[in-house]
Amino acid sequence: MQKHHPIPAFSEITPDAPITEESHGARAKCLQRLIQLGMPVPRTLALPFDAVRLIAAGQLPDTAAMLARFGSGALVSVRPSSQNGAWGGPGSLLNIGMNDARHAELSAAHGAAAASALYLRFVQNYSTHVARLDPDLFETAGTPETALRNALRAFETEMDEPFPQDPAHQLAQVLRSMARAWEGTSARLLRQARGAPADAGLGLVVQQMALGIGRGESGAGVIQFVDSATGAPQITGRYLGQSQGRDAVAEGAEGALYLTRDPRGPSLEERCPEVFETLAAFGDACRARLHEEMQIEFTLEDGALQVLDAVRVARNSRAAVRIAVKLGEDGIISRAEALQRIAPRALSELLHHQVDPHGARDLLARGIAASPGAACGRIVFSSNAAQASAARGEACILVRRETTPEDIRGMHAASGVLTERGGITSHAAVIGRGLGLPCIVGATGLRIDAHARTLTTSDGRRLAEGDMITLDATCGEVLAGAADLLEPAVDESFRTLMRWADAVRDIGVRANADTPADARIARDFDAEGIGLCRTEHMFFEDDRLTVMREMIFADTAEDRRAALDRLLPMQRADFTHLFEIMQGTPVCIRLFDPPLHEFLPHGREGLRNLAEALDKPLSEITRRAEALSEFNPMLGMRGVRLGITMPEIYDMQARAIFEATIDASHNGDPVVPEIMIPLVSAKREVELVKARIDAVAASVRTERGRSFDYRLGVMVETPRAALRAGDIAQHTDFLSFGTNDLTQMTYGLSRDDAGRFMSSYVQAGVYPEDPFQTLDIDGVGELLHIAAERGRAARPELVLSVCGEHGGNSESIAFCRAAGFDYVSCSPFRVPVARLAAAHLAIGDAQG
């Protein structure tokens, strides 16, 4: 004869019971700790994961035996207890054991209204969560007694049987319902999305109810000792007399008390000073012994305090940093632990304005959250309008089909950027992140009519230039009107955390910075130098653009040189300024990279103006502009190809860099500039450029009678440069991987054009991730490995780094550390994220 598989035993939570987070879950373990700390926790039983799995599979637990542990007539609650509270789980259920008989007893003791309210709450919760009946049926009005009668009748009508009266049956049904809810598909997907493993278990705790009603001081409340929004020490919470559970903090909880003395009303501190003192001591104990800021749920029954539960205080990123740093400073947790408690990507929330989550939201459209933060401003449809708006001191949002290099000035002037097209690495996105400018791209539901200066949403709402909108670029939502914003939080706690991170990390972090403004942010975020200074942006300023165009349309190398001679002092001033800001740290300057046609005006009108300005026939300008146009500009005449074909450009830039090096070294550490050659695909390209740059350096040394050092390196952006890194390293001090372009070429995929299908491609699992967001370890990563290995074999002291958009990501930093790279370089606003991510990796390694 077969025996039933015995249900694994439940345990009563006592100081010595064998309760672990891995077997019974975090809540059960936390309750044991509270008990160990001497807190008055009502009797609690814990069901381990194994038991709950069997219950879900259909075995009924011996609930009569469980209830026997609480004594006759006790009511109980059931709460979920998974291994990690953040993974979620079924809701708690209170007052199990209520039935007609207990109702009568409680009515006698506390009055019919209070007893009926308790019973009603149980009938409602049981009917909707256990029997899965329509909640609307149980939303009844009237006195608690009437409502209770209606609810019981509704249950009987729907279920064709009276409301169950046997507490053991009730408890069994509750346990089975919660066990099954955990196994449901949507619950599983949800918790996996939050990081739970596929086989995560659920424990359940069955606790004797503290009713919170009675003649003496009775009620329930929650208390915490820090502010959830700032992390500052501050006792917050509410207490409500004659109530249960979290009623005190529910909306519209009339009569709830403040905890500390408060001018707005009475407080628990005043009404029950001893209870308040005890709770404060409990808070201190939790902090010291549980190493965490906890929110405590408590009940008073005739003045007697009971602690029902304690959970980690909910917190935003700013509060998380402040709490972790304070715990670390107080020696309650190690600095490593404090660092590990902050997810690197959470930091970016601190560096930018955020839309107040409690404010109203009027959603206009969704797009890709390309550069985090929030901004309010009036709609403008052109860079000129953005500049005019900035001149008037009015915040504006630049709205474009997509942005081009000509929009740089407009982007500088705007508070945020919104584009209809483009992906996470489109022009607007890259520049936006570089500037720390909130940016939403690929808002495909919008239709922009730049001519009529209107914006139409997918549901037909039309906005015009000058209308106010808000970008919530942290989540990619466009809102109507000016939403409430929260300020950035680069405070002392943040700086302390960063110092701790720097003390443990073992890979360098530099910033990509093109302008003095960028460089100042980089410096402010303690970047260890500039890893990528793109010089082309320097040529888009108004006065320079004209000279640049003269250079492009020069008929001879001499004319070209003459135009470049006029650009030289401006470039030199740029670099001097940059070197002064970055004094004492390395600055890596990428030589001119983009195709020349990016500097030409678009359209017939622009060409006509240009012809006039250059005093040349329109036909010639048109013909030469056409000759410069390219089928695939990404793969065309740019980078070192331009540098070799028109060597005067790099000559001028090298001279500007060297003269600035001397000028900026006058007072202070000598600057050692790094010069980086873009788009290399063959060793000979490096040889040719190096020979000319060395010659320029020699000239400047002679002319100025000053010596200086510099380093020459290559930006590895083509698969061929990676494969031939052994050759190339023979002539270079460093290789820096431009993983954006390298990804484009390895996949044969233009980042500007990929936006149209990337999200559907990733959703369909064709690519596991967008390779422009997450470094493609299998493909691009292998090229990086090959290049690093060959480069270092040829030149062991070769400096290796990544300066693409991937530079700031944890996955990329992990890859770079493992591959022995020297540093990563990322947008200034990503620098703190990268510093913390690097620290996490080092700590992880140290812990094995």
Add this chain to the structure above:
Amino acid sequence: MQKHHPIPAFSEITPDAPITEESHGARAKCLQRLIQLGMPVPRTLALPFDAVRLIAAGQLPDTAAMLARFGSGALVSVRPSSQNGAWGGPGSLLNIGMNDARHAELSAAHGAAAASALYLRFVQNYSTHVARLDPDLFETAGTPETALRNALRAFETEMDEPFPQDPAHQLAQVLRSMARAWEGTSARLLRQARGAPADAGLGLVVQQMALGIGRGESGAGVIQFVDSATGAPQITGRYLGQSQGRDAVAEGAEGALYLTRDPRGPSLEERCPEVFETLAAFGDACRARLHEEMQIEFTLEDGALQVLDAVRVARNSRAAVRIAVKLGEDGIISRAEALQRIAPRALSELLHHQVDPHGARDLLARGIAASPGAACGRIVFSSNAAQASAARGEACILVRRETTPEDIRGMHAASGVLTERGGITSHAAVIGRGLGLPCIVGATGLRIDAHARTLTTSDGRRLAEGDMITLDATCGEVLAGAADLLEPAVDESFRTLMRWADAVRDIGVRANADTPADARIARDFDAEGIGLCRTEHMFFEDDRLTVMREMIFADTAEDRRAALDRLLPMQRADFTHLFEIMQGTPVCIRLFDPPLHEFLPHGREGLRNLAEALDKPLSEITRRAEALSEFNPMLGMRGVRLGITMPEIYDMQARAIFEATIDASHNGDPVVPEIMIPLVSAKREVELVKARIDAVAASVRTERGRSFDYRLGVMVETPRAALRAGDIAQHTDFLSFGTNDLTQMTYGLSRDDAGRFMSSYVQAGVYPEDPFQTLDIDGVGELLHIAAERGRAARPELVLSVCGEHGGNSESIAFCRAAGFDYVSCSPFRVPVARLAAAHLAIGDAQG
């Protein structure tokens, strides 16, 4: 006391003298063989390479001792003798030893005129080639006697000394002059360009003069036994009485005789039948024993025949094939030797018309020889005009700034294509080679005004539509007017050579063929199947283009499918036709590849017509056309990305292929189609497409009640596909490398845009070769190696091939053989070249 380094000994050429090509050169060795064959060769001395090197370095040879070997008063000639006659060398010099005394003697014997002519020739040659005086000074008129006097006086005036009278001095100066000429920079560069090693040596032969003057039958001539232009057996040559050297074949050699009986005039055969017989026997002996068709230089002195020299008959490619095949067929050389005597690239000369090298050339412009051959026709500036011209039966040359896919029909209609822009792998070039259409691209000196329908050359000549021009696309020259053309020469000798090549080669050769016309050429050139059938060209025909555009602008997947349903029967007919032509051989079809915007009209007018045709508002058409435009189409929404986003397209193509497979298998071998997925970069792309194609195959099998086989493979065009070949091979039967795109992505270089700087880049040695012409072994080649290795590791039976433009090159074939590839695929007109190149490689390996 130091001794002078002794000059290495000269040798008299006797049957047993130690003469080799490696020590004394080819001419010396050839003369020894003639002597061994019993031919009457005048006494000849040979100076080895070592001796000539010392002479060039300044050591004077003992010319008195040399002259002593010829007896007193003998005149001699000096001829160069390098290891390979094709490497060139200094010109021969005759009549050394002439001086006033010999002049007097010869005047007495043969008359003053004859003697003076001999002396004059020597003085002229010595003065210009040895003393390096201005030739104009020695171009004197009058009787030989007068001219001689003037020449001697000119020498004395210029040199300030009388013309040297000492034969030993004369000979020494001649030897030194020739030795030094060999060491000159331009001579060295020239011979290295012809394949000579850097240390190639020069030998010299000093031969007793046969004067060719006398009382009996005296004179000189040359004879050969095959026609230089066709290789057909035919005695040709000339003989001129009372002449020396090659006078008989010089221009305006009045009185020269034909050799065989000829209605145009008297012949040597008639005048001296025995001499003629003897020469014919000498020709046979050369052929049999020297294994080559030789041209013999001979002299008669008083009826006595002397053979002075024999050289390999000059020949064009057509004659070369015929001569080699005949020698092979006659068992004089092995078939392997016959194959090795033909350079693969020489074959393409046989497959196309050629400009007659003897005709007049009026050069208009130079460009890149993108597709070989020659064509005459009237200029047209648009595809429509080309079609109209073809309809009238008039040959035309399509002249465009550059061609686009819309020009396909125009290219089919034209006899040749000329573009101002583009490189060796531009659209015009690739399609031109595919069609076997003569094509010159990148003729940057031309300015095309398509609007005014004029063409202006760099020297200001203006041509209009309808003017006749000739493309000499074998050398990249545009000629005015209609030049004389030579016909292609795909004759029986050519076919025999190809059969021999197929018998030894060990790698497959297929053709890239998109149309039935291409396929027929491929079949005619014995391609072993189609390695790449691009399907997109099929959608550019007029009726299909309209349906294609309906498909592109469909609002729903259903509408798209409806349009595709109308394209299905056309596609099926295409494939059925192709399969029938290629019956018994594999046909590899690449699924739809280009971005959709290539199928849209350009300009406002075209869009307006399209809007009318589709009955949609212009604004919608414009908006959607703009939405389809891309920054970098090469890296955009094309290939498998389109196939996954709009799966109905590949569904239709797969169905067309499978239905055609059944239809074409009705009578004959079953067709096994190969389906190739373009632009793959991730395994999952292959899985998704494979699942749908398998499903289509299952449907067609069920509907038709017929079974059939097919193979699925991937076109490896992205570096990532190469790196991940191990994954990808799990789902594929074959990998075919599209080395064009792979080169573009590995270098980060668009072939369409590279034309602007590629030639200067290669000239500057930045790239050793244009990687679109010559496979980049170091970079792209490594990716091929990686992919082959990983693919075969995952699936040992994986079929590997190259189907890019590189497929037909010897270097690429060598690479593919070494890497264990199964076949190469190239343009139909390159198939014979590839077959021969593959044979050469196999023979080379077999010979170790």
